[in-house]
Amino acid sequence: MTTAQAKTKAKLAKPKTKTITGADMVIEALAEQGVDTVFGYPGGAVLPIYDAIFQQKKIKHYLVRHEQGAGHAAEGYARSTGKVGVCLVTSGPGATNTVTALTDAMMDSIPMVCISGQVPTFLIGTDAFQEADTTGITRACTKHNYLVKDVADLPAIIHEAFYVAQSGRPGPVLIDIPKDVQFAQGQYISKDNVVLHSYQPQTEPDMAKIEDAVALMAKAKKPVFYTGGGVINAGPDASKALTNFVKETGFPITSTLMGLGAFPAHEEQWLGMLGMHGTYEANWAMHDCDVMVCIGARFDDRVTGRLDAFSPNSKKIHIDIDPSSINKNVHVDIGIIADAGSAIKAMAKVWKDKKYQADPKAMVEWWTEINGWRKKNCLAYTNSDTIIKPQYALERLRAHLEKDKRDAFITTEVGQHQMWAAQFLPFNAPNRWMTSGGLGTMGYGLPAAIGTQVGNRDGIVIDVAGEASILMNIQEMSTAVQYNLPVKIFILNNQWMGMVRQWQELLHGERYSESYTDSLPDFVKLAEAYGGIGLRAETPDELDGVIEEMLKTDKVTIVDVRVDQTENCFPMIPSGKAHNEMILSPDADKFDKTLV
Amino acid sequence: MARQKSKEATTSVYGAGPKDLTVEQHTMTIMVDNEPGVLARVIGLFSGRGYNIESLTVAETDHDKNISRITIVANGTPAVIEQIQHQLERLVPVHKVVDLTVEGAHVSRELGLFKVVSTGDKRIEALRIAEIFGAKVVDSTLESFIFELTGKPDKIDAFVDLMRPLGLVNVSRSGSCAMMRGKDVL
Numbered sequence: 145m146t147t148a149q150a151k152t153k154a155k156l157a158k159p160k161t162k163t164i165t166g167a168d169m170v171i172e173a174l175a176e177q178g179v180d181t182v183f184g185y186p187g188g189a190v191l192p193i194y195d196a197i198f199q200q201k202k203i204k205h206y207l208v209r210h211e212q213g214a215g216h217a218a219e220g221y222a223r224s225t226g227k228v229g230v231c232l233v234t235s236g237p238g239a240t241n242t243v244t245a246l247t248d249a250m251m252d253s254i255p256m257v258c259i260s261g262q263v264p265t266f267l268i269g270t271d272a273f274q275e276a277d278t279t280g281i282t283r284a285c286t287k288h289n290y291l292v293k294d295v296a297d298l299p300a301i302i303h304e305a306f307y308v309a310q311s312g313r314p315g316p317v318l319i320d321i322p323k324d325v326q327f328a329q330g331q332y333i334s335k336d337n338v339v340l341h342s343y344q345p346q347t348e349p350d351m352a353k354i355e356d357a358v359a360l361m362a363k364a365k366k367p368v369f370y371t372g373g374g375v376i377n378a379g380p381d382a383s384k385a386l387t388n389f390v391k392e393t394g395f396p397i398t399s400t401l402m403g404l405g406a407f408p409a410h411e412e413q414w415l416g417m418l419g420m421h422g423t424y425e426a427n428w429a430m431h432d433c434d435v436m437v438c439i440g441a442r443f444d445d446r447v448t449g450r451l452d453a454f455s456p457n458s459k460k461i462h463i464d465i466d467p468s469s470i471n472k473n474v475h476v477d478i479g480i481i482a483d484a485g486s487a488i489k490a491m492a493k494v495w496k497d498k499k500y501q502a503d504p505k506a507m508v509e510w511w512t513e514i515n516g517w518r519k520k521n522c523l524a525y526t527n528s529d530t531i532i533k534p535q536y537a538l539e540r541l542r543a544h545l546e547k548d549k550r551d552a553f554i555t556t557e558v559g560q561h562q563m564w565a566a567q568f569l570p571f572n573a574p575n576r577w578m579t580s581g582g583l584g585t586m587g588y589g590l591p592a593a594i595g596t597q598v599g600n601r602d603g604i605v606i607d608v609a610g611e612a613s614i615l616m617n618i619q620e621m622s623t624a625v626q627y628n629l630p631v632k633i634f635i636l637n638n639q640w641m642g643m644v645r646q647w648q649e650l651l652h653g654e655r656y657s658e659s660y661t662d663s664l665p666d667f668v669k670l671a672e673a674y675g676g677i678g679l680r681a682e683t684p685d686e687l688d689g690v691i692e693e694m695l696k697t698d699k700v701t702i703v704d705v706r707v708d709q710t711e712n713c714f715p716m717i718p719s720g721k722a723h724n725e726m727i728l729s730p731d732a733d734k735f736d737k738t739l740v
Numbered sequence: 741m742a743r744q745k746s747k748e749a750t751t752s753v754y755g756a757g758p759k760d761l762t763v764e765q766h767t768m769t770i771m772v773d774n775e776p777g778v779l780a781r782v783i784g785l786f787s788g789r790g791y792n793i794e795s796l797t798v799a800e801t802d803h804d805k806n807i808s809r810i811t812i813v814a815n816g817t818p819a820v821i822e823q824i825q826h827q828l829e830r831l832v833p834v835h836k837v838v839d840l841t842v843e844g845a846h847v848s849r850e851l852g853l854f855k856v857v858s859t860g861d862k863r864i865e866a867l868r869i870a871e872i873f874g875a876k877v878v879d880s881t882l883e884s885f886i887f888e889l890t891g892k893p894d895k896i897d898a899f900v901d902l903m904r905p906l907g908l909v910n911v912s913r914s915g916s917c918a919m920m921r922g923k924d925v926l
Contacts, residue, residue, distance in 0.1 A: 283777070283780060283781060284784055287832070288831075291776070342834060342835045343832045468829070468830055
């Protein structure tokens with residue numbers, strides 16, 4: 145509904161209304177939308193809303209230490225709970241500091257509402273103190289944004305923002321509210337009186353196409369499921385439906401970084417993650433398949449590798465809620481616009497009703513081939529008695545988490561540690577894995593872990609980090625201490641920006657330009673300085689004790705794991721290569737370092 | 741891995757673009773809510789994703805429903821044109837996007853204003869050509885005319901070419917307005 149329509153409708157319908165301030169409307173509308181948690185940071189242009197927060201108990205506000213942290217915390221909260229994450233910031237620098245988090249949520253389709261204060265309407269455009277063209281700046285990094293110029297429009301806009309954020313392909317929505325609008329009095333409108341006419345995403349699939357797709361699957365000799373974050377976004381039900389359908393068909397399944405957890409990793413049909421650092425078996429299955437069933441993934445360049453060599457002999461089925469994702473990077477044979485959950489359920493029904501069955505002989509051959517690839521043992525690494533290998537550290541973490549009865553949530557920063565975490569940690573349920581996939585935001589993991597812990601007080605939340613990434617939002621330690629959030633920060637500390645170093649070694653003639661960090665802080669003392677707990681492991685035999693201790697702490701804890709400085713992350717598809725040209729750890733020495 | 745420095749080996753994933761380079765021109769009509777920033781959203785989408793706009797016109801067409809109609813002429817490969825349509829449909833204030841070039845027969849018109857400064861024979865010739873094209877004189881001094889001409893974009897182009905040697909100093913063109921032929925409604 146446009147603002148003008150909202151006004152008309154409010155006048156016509158005469159719903160039960162009350163006159164309150166804009167700031168109170170914000171609280172009222174958030175509460176009506178089921179929001180009880182807000183991450184934010186106050187400032188001049190948003191003070192009326194903070195005044196309203198002070199005088200109520202419906203919404204709990206978490207004070208972060210930097211607005212980027214508020215954005216990522218809201219993302220972590222949203223990914224782990226399935227609810228809309230909310231952050232509240234002031235005008236100017238407050239709003240510009242959230243731009244990275246908004247872009248991150250945009251790329252990874254995370255439902256989020258960001259409310260920013262703005263200078264009073266009569267000062268907009270005058271280069272006022274802490275003024276920024278927030279809607280202009282965030283237009284490209286939000287799904288939609290609003291500048292509220294009249295308090296009468298405010299409630300409808302907030303309700304509309306929540307609808308836009310969580311419907312269709314989810315994403316971040318920003319509402320910029322000038323200070324005088326926060327002070328102004330107006331009539332509150334409840335969400336039932338707001339209707340949106342223009343934005344109506346399709347969620348139910350075209351059944352004719354579903355039937356074509358399932359018929360194609362039934363005839364397949366070398367099928368593979370390739371699923372993504374869309375399945376997670378469709379809710380736990382969709383993951384359950386996917387698991388059942390995949391088991392029903394007997395097909396192998398791989399997933400993108402964003403889709404980990406939708407299908408349990410302990411199942412036999414699970415091939416592991418695909419893509420640049422995906423498993424050998426997953427990438428070869430993608431390359432050699434004859435029918436690819438892509439659900440809620442978007443053929444990202446890190447997944448496809450070289451486009452013209454991507455899965456050359458397959459018929460491709462693509463299910464996505466966003467019509468613009470279909471045929472964007474890869475031409476597909478059957479494109480179905482639908483919510484992942486609805487589509488999977490529809491496919492499963494057709495499969496059952498038509499009594500389809502995978503060709504048993506072909507499936508035996510296909511699985512034999514896949515098991516041959518599995519024998520490569522592509523995640524193998526050479527362990528050491530003296531130096532901690534990062535993979536070994538994560539294997540030990542995994543072993544301890546498997547014994548722990550608590551629900552484990554993993555967040556990561558960005559780099560080698562992120563890929564190792566994706567390869568070595570178990571993801572058996574959706575909404576347990578929070579990582580910055582599309583944007584690749586270093587500094588995401590700690591604030592996201594804070595948001596995750598806020599949304600899951602009984603869970604154990606671990607930020608698998610690198611020593612470079614963690615320093616990008618280390619100030620959020622203070623937030624974790626303030627709210628007694630016992631987040632664990634598991635730093636794989638190699639003193640290098642590991643992934644940058646790896647690319648420089650393999651692709652830039654071993655010229656290590658600016659990727660070594662000198663003068664790192666003492667992370668144990670740093671943790672203690674913030675009021676948390678600091679632990680360190682320097683040799684493999686210290687690891688288990690340190691992890692055990694970490695899992696017992698009731699405070700934010702940094703574990704400084706000093707790992708091998710030169711370990712590289714394999715398997716790897718070098719940029720410009722196809723899926724079947726990936727290199728494994730033992731091949732690394734043979735890799736032609738002069739190629740690029 | 742083979743140590744060969746072929747072209748293929750240096751192709752980066754970023755550079756492996758589509759090979760289909762047939763560029764087509766399409767005319768699209770977009771119905772949007774008439775609200776602040778909506779044009780910026782449409783234009784930002786084109787600039788942000790590297791699409792080319794040939795022309796763009798916009799004005800409110802339904803005051804009661806608060807709807808504006810945008811006509812965009814864009815160039816791109818078929819895949820890019822398909823992306824443009826879907827990306828436009830993603831914008832929240834967009835009600836409908838119709839690719840008139842795909843839908844079939846449509847009428848496309850453009851308005852132009854042309855200032856021609858000349859005297860003597862050139863001035864007489866300019867006036868004569870204007871008559872042939874059916875252009876109207878909307879302003880005149882002893883040394884200048886402003887002509888108004890409506891027509892298909894290529895007719896406007898032809899008029900510009902003819903007027904250039906006759907003292908054409910300023911051109912203002914509206915860009916295309918377009919509508920589907922027949923009784924069908926958008």
